[in-house]
Amino acid sequence: MVINTKLSFAFLLFSLFFLSVTFSLAVANVDPELQLCKSQCRTYHEFSHRQRRECEQKCEDYHGQNHGEGEGEGGGGSRIVLNSNTDPEKQLQQCQKQCERQREQQKEQCRRQCQDTYERQRGEEGKGGGGQSGEKDEQGRQQEQGQEQEQEQGQEQQEQNPYVFQDQHYTASLETNEGRIKILQRFHQRSRLLRGLKNYRFVYLEANPQTFVLPAHLDAEAVVYVASGRGTLSLVSQGKRESFNIKQGDIVRIRAGTTIYMINRDKNKKLRIAKLLQPVALPDEFQPFYGPAGENPQSFYRAFSEELLSSALKVEQDRVQRVIKQQNKGVIVKASEQQIQALSQREESGMFPFPFGSTESKRVFNLLSKEPSISNRYGRLHEADANEFQQLQDMDIAVSYSNITKGSMEGPFFNTRATKIAVVVKGEGYMEMACPHVSQQQQGQGQSTGEQRREQQQQSASPHYQRLSSPLKRGMLFVVPAGHPLIVVAGNNRNLEIVCFDVNAENNRRESLAGDKNIVNALEKEAKELAFSIPAREVDEVFAKQNEWWFFPGPRGGHAYA
Structure with missing residues (x-):
């Protein structure tokens, strides 16, 4: 198995280098060839975390060699690589000089990358205890290696959970000095277990x-x-505009093709x-189309x-080109x-076309203003589906918000139909x-085809469940x-707040597995004894003790993740 993994690793690197040559494009704000290479490293599931890092580093090294980054006039592009043996101050100066040779719209991003690289190198110097004896340096390196190994073990354990997404799983980003728009990788690329979400994508916007x-x-x-x-959000359709805070x-809810902008x-x-x-338009693919724009972003x-454009607008060509090339x-x-202030006035130009026959603006629904579905001192749950917010009707999506009190927990529970994107x-x-699926995949490794078939037949009758766990922090999905x-458990220092998009929400039910309304309490005495193979009295002593519902006190003493 180890040999196969190494061969796969070597083969993939060779394939990625071939792709890099085949897809050799002009270096732009985000070089597509480097991005492609790195994304392939991240989606190759046989790799450990260390192998993924090595793969990504190979991508960068190969890309730097082929594009001559950091080598005089020929090193065009937005990504700057400098000699690591040079003093950081000199590297910063060299890097900034290279930025001056970039195109105007790339200069600011280039300067920011220079500054980030400089600060990172200075930080590494501080950790390494620069200027001290070689013996202390060696001790520092060994200590860092030990910490790095511990961190990698934690990350590798997390990588075994295909249902969790972090910063490295955002495969594209539109970034300026004033904010960024991040696009999460396709769900089914993370794991085949998520192919039910194939035609859904997630985007996160952050504006200063x-x-x-x-x-x-x-x-x-x-x-x-x-x-x-x-903020103030504006929607334009059929030549009419509606704005609201x-x-x-x-x-x-924003319909496809509606022009949207905001402050x-x-x-x-x-x-x-x-x-x-x-x-x-295309399964699991989408594109933003910028009209009122210029060079960056490019106007369609x-x-x-x-x-043709001059004729359509009935304006001279040079005047048209001046307008669409400025930004x-x-x-x-x-x-x-x-x-x-002017854009916050919420002025409307004409009546906006609404899909359900209403002439009033029902486009915004505040989830937190709605009475919580469940609330106690350990947390509260707010929910909205098509019954509360008609705009969700044809998308079969519900939205919910959980605010879990610090040190408390939500669940255990499950959804009957809906897949939750949290x-x-x-x-x-x-x-x-x-999860039964990850357990089956792990147990199948290293077995022959016949053994796998027999094991799968046994598992189909008696599944084995794997506990998948992960720390949670802001921005994770x-x-x-x-x-x-x-x-889900909140840390001991502050409340944990989670927004959820529930896909396949129609006729979905929430089923509680602990507390006042859990499913075990509803079983007959005989059913409890037959299912657990112990007296019903002992079952009730376990499952009927908790009087709260849905939100409960967390484990005493917290948890290593919290």
Whole structure:
């Protein structure tokens, strides 16, 4: 098995290098060839965490050699690699000089990368105890290696949980000085176990205070949740516009092809928005289309021939080109206080076409203003489905928000039909889930085909459940398939807040596995004795003791993850 893994590792590296040559493109803000190489490393499941890191480093090394990064005038592109033996101050100066040779729209990103590299190198110097004796340096290196091994073991254990997504699983990012838009990798690329979510994508937007997000439309249906901050959202369709203020807890349904733009009208806080997308043009693929734009992001108007565009707009070609080539600051830009005030007025131009016959604006639903479905001193649950928010009707999606009191827990429970896509918006904690699928995959490794077949036949009659666990912190995402029992625990320092998009929500039910309304308490005495093979009295002493429901006190003394 080890030999096969090494051969697979070597073969993949060779394949990736071949792909790098085949897909040799001009280096832009995010080099597609390097991005492709790295994404292949991350999705190859036979690799350990260390092997993935080695693979990604090989990608960078090979890319640097082929593009001449950091080598005089020929080293074009937005990514700068410098000699690690040079003094960090000199490296920073060299790096900044190279930035001046970039195109105008790439200079700022280049300078930022230089500064990040410089700060990272200075930090590493401090850890290594630069200037001390060789013996102390060696001790420091050994200590760092030990810490690194412990960290890798934890990360490798986490990598065995295919239902958890972290920063490294975002495969694309549109980033400026004023914010960023992150796109999560396809769910089914993380694991075949998630192929039920093949036609769903997740996007996370973060905009700095008093900024403007450029207008664009998507070839995807979208459900938006405002995780934090305050803004003004504008929608344009059929030549008509509607604007409304948004705040934490708001849910907005945005139909495919609707032009959307927004501002962060807060002076101090970032605007954070989670989006679940359902592509309509190509399965599991979507694209933003920027019209009112320029060089960066590129306006789709520029794809048309100048004479046709001039005729359509009834304006001279040079005037048209001047308008659609000016913008070069990216998708999120700084706005003046006067511009923010003007865009916050929520003016409407005509009546916006609503799909369900209503002439009133029902596009925003605040989840946190709704009475919680479940509430006690250990947490509260807010939920909205198509019955409360009609805009969700044809997407078969529900949205929920759990606020788990610090040191408390939610569950165990499971959904009967819905697959839960959960995003941590605040706090820290950990989760545990019972899963039969990962256990079957692990048990099948190292067995012959005949042994696997016999094992699978036995497992189909008597499944074995694997406990999948993971620490949780803000920005992490995890998936809970239908029927999978789940427990989520908040850390001891602050509440854990999670927003969930439930896919296949119609006719879904929540089933509690502990507490006042758990399924075991509803069984007859004889059913309990037959199922557990012990007297029903002993079953009741275990399952009927907890008087709370849904949210409970957490384990005493906390947990290693918390």
